[in-house]
Amino acid sequence: SQQGEEDPQALSIQEGENATMNCSYKTSINNLQWYRQNSGRGLVHLILIRSNEREKHSGRLRVTLDTSKKSSSLLITASRAADTASYFCARSGGYQKVTFGTGTKLQVIP
Amino acid sequence: DTGVSQDPRHKITKRGQNVTFRCDPISEHNRLYWYRQTLGQGPEFLTYFQNEAQLEKSRLLSDRFSAERPKGSFSTLEIQRTEQGDSAMYLCASSPPERVAYNEQFFGPGTRLTVL
Numbered sequence: 001s002q003q004g005e006e007d008p009q010a011l012s013i014q015e016g017e018n019a020t021m022n023c024s025y026k027t028s029i030n031n032l033q034w035y036r037q038n039s040g041r042g043l044v045h046l047i048l049i050r051s052n053e054r055e056k057h058s059g060r061l062r063v064t065l066d067t068s069k070k071s072s073s074l075l076i077t078a079s080r081a082a083d084t085a086s087y088f089c090a091r092s093g094g095y096q097k098v099t100f101g102t103g104t105k106l107q108v109i110p
Numbered sequence: 111d112t113g114v115s116q117d118p119r120h121k122i123t124k125r126g127q128n129v130t131f132r133c134d135p136i137s138e139h140n141r142l143y144w145y146r147q148t149l150g151q152g153p154e155f156l157t158y159f160q161n162e163a164q165l166e167k168s169r170l171l172s173d174r175f176s177a178e179r180p181k182g183s184f185s186t187l188e189i190q191r192t193e194q195g196d197s198a199m200y201l202c203a204s205s206p207p208e209r210v211a212y213n214e215q216f217f218g219p220g221t222r223l224t225v226l
Contacts, residue, residue, distance in 0.1 A: 043217040
């Protein structure tokens with residue numbers, strides 16, 4: 001079963017606005033990752049945050065992790081139409097299996 | 111292109127037929143994963159290989175499913191006696207050795223299976 005849940009399930013914003021997606025999980029993790037998937041395509045790795053980290057940046061992406069609340073958030077600043085995609089959080093309790101959430105479908109309107 | 115490749119990209123088959131998918135990981139990636147993704151859902155883990163050894167299998171992987179990675183390079187996923195419920199996108203991913211990186215996974219484009 002999928003043990004990461006993203007919120008909201010769908011998000012529609014205007015180009016230039018910021019987009020925030022949240023992820024909750026149930027069990028302890030070693031790290032948490034965020035992936036992007038364009039419609040009908042494979043997944044692209046965006047960013048990985050380790051359990052001992054609280055915040056990480058990569059370009060227009062900012063990820064936070066709160067292990068006490070078992071939650072993470074992905075912020076995309078100054079969104080672009082090309083950011084339209086589904087975004088998944090994926091938790092790992094070890095070095096092998098990664099468990100994906102249900103995803104947030106982001107639409108950025110030009 | 112040195113990314114993960116999967117073949118075929120699309121497969122349409124009739125219920126009861128067998129199908130086989132192939133995944134070629136990024137070279138020197140010793141870890142390989144198979145996932146299944148249905149519409150509107152995230153990928154669900156099926157199985158994991160480290161080199162040629164299959165180290166973990168999900169309960170989703172019924173007896174009709176078998177995966178191999180005979181030489182520790184490419185992998186195949188076979189589904190026997192396909193059912194309509196097997197219709198999904200089958201994704202393959204690979205990772206470099208643990209000493210190089212955590213389990214950041216590089217995904218292929220997927221094989222979309224439709225069982226009629």
